[in-house]
Amino acid sequence: MGLIKTVGLTKTYNGTNAVDGIDLSIKEGVCTALLGPNGAGKTTTLNMLTGLINATSGTISFDDRYMGDRRKYIGYLPQYPKFYGWMTGEEYIIFSGQLAGLTKKEALSRSDELLSLVGLSEDKKKRVSGYSGGMKQRLGIAQSLIHSPKLLILDEPVSALDPIGRREVLELMKTLKEKTSILFSTHVLHDAEEICEEIFIIKKGKLIIEGDLVELQRKYQKPTIYLNTEEPIEDWSTTIKQKEWLRHMDVKKNKITVTVEDMDMAREALLTDESLRKLKINSFEVAKTTLEDLFMEVTGK
Ligand SMILES: Nc1ncnc2c1ncn2[C@@H]1O[C@H](COP(=O)(O)OP(=O)(O)O)[C@@H](O)[C@H]1O
Ligand SMILES: [Mg+2]
CATH class of the missing domain: 3.40.50.300 (P-loop containing nucleotide triphosphate hydrolases)
Structure with missing residues (x-):
């Protein structure tokens, strides 16, 4: 009780x-x-x-x-x-x-x-x-x-x-x-x-x-890749929509946040993606999402 x-x-x-x-x-x-x-x-x-x-x-x-x-x-x-x-x-x-x-x-x-x-x-x-x-x-x-x-x-x-x-x-x-x-x-x-x-x-x-x-932090931690390119990345992002390693993505102009199911597969796929390279990668960061992302997701409009 x-x-x-x-x-x-x-x-x-x-x-x-x-x-x-x-x-x-x-x-x-x-x-x-x-x-x-x-x-x-x-x-x-x-x-x-x-x-x-x-x-x-x-x-x-x-x-x-x-x-x-x-x-x-x-x-x-x-x-x-x-x-x-x-x-x-x-x-x-x-x-x-x-x-x-x-x-x-x-x-x-x-x-x-x-x-x-x-x-x-x-x-x-x-x-x-x-x-x-x-x-x-x-x-x-x-x-x-x-x-x-x-x-x-x-x-x-x-x-x-x-x-x-x-x-x-x-x-x-x-x-x-x-x-x-x-x-x-x-x-x-x-x-x-x-x-x-x-x-x-x-x-x-x-x-x-x-x-x-x-426990919640553990449960909701998801591997994520933050990518930043010189050229706009929106058009390219449609090419990964169907990938089995993708969980969720969020695109804004030159930035994309990709939450993934399988980090190894995702990293391999992205780093060998020729059309992505052509957009000139400025940064490629591997991280875990925090509860903040979850909080924004569940409480956002
Ligand atoms: N005395 C009241 N009369 C009418 N609506 C109220 C009253 N108190 C709160 N509300 C409404 O109830 C909702 C929740 O308010 P509140 O409990 O103050 O939220 P919070 O503390 O999470 O900001 C709001 O939409 C608010 O406008
Ligand atoms: Mg209040």
Whole structure:
């Protein structure tokens, strides 16, 4: 049983399914990415998991070792967190702690612990209005951990940040995932590849690909040849369409990307192709496709 599980999770807005029958199972002790382009339904899905909005249909169940309202066990950082800029970081965390039911004293000691965890101890007496994007996001993460959740849900935690802020937050997430299961959404595959063990790719409200990241990388790796010629290659490309070693090709003017079934056969055939040589080969590169190619393929228009 996963930490949180959905069956046929659906949200309909004005007759359209923003989330369309999604089955998720989020494992305990790992970091999971919910990956998809803008408008795919990520925020809507996370809002249903956290209980902020109701599902139109489908069920959500939380690990039955944890009794009662699942919201007790979930920490959540929304896509666009709002802060009171006039508060200091510390005041904000203490305020959130008291909202979560801690006494003033408990909130104070918890805030020390959390601000140190997210690397804001030195800045805790400064007003939030002076924080960088990365600092605000780390403060938001500290706030979402106030009640020691079992599952931390972060909606696009790095998408709005500059490179330094991204790095700060990704490094923090790497530390946190040792202690807390994390589910986060992103439209950037690279972020998921950097810190996750599991990914769920959604598009138009539907789940397209799911599984262990390393297994998916292995499964979808395909040998590929990138060819670049001096002369346009489009006409020539039609001559290899029927070859048994060809899996897929993508041609643009002087460039062609050829995904192949059999690298040895393909390489031999291409390097001995007289009409290809006449186009003057500038580069010939053998590589493996990445999940990026798959992600573009499944999520592209
Ligand atoms: N409150 C709402 N009312 C109507 N449509 C909505 C609402 N929230 C989201 N949607 C629509 O649902 C789809 C999914 O949105 P969202 O979950 O925000 O996607 P993502 O977070 O992946 O970018 C979009 O087409 C969006 O316009
Ligand atoms: Mg969103």
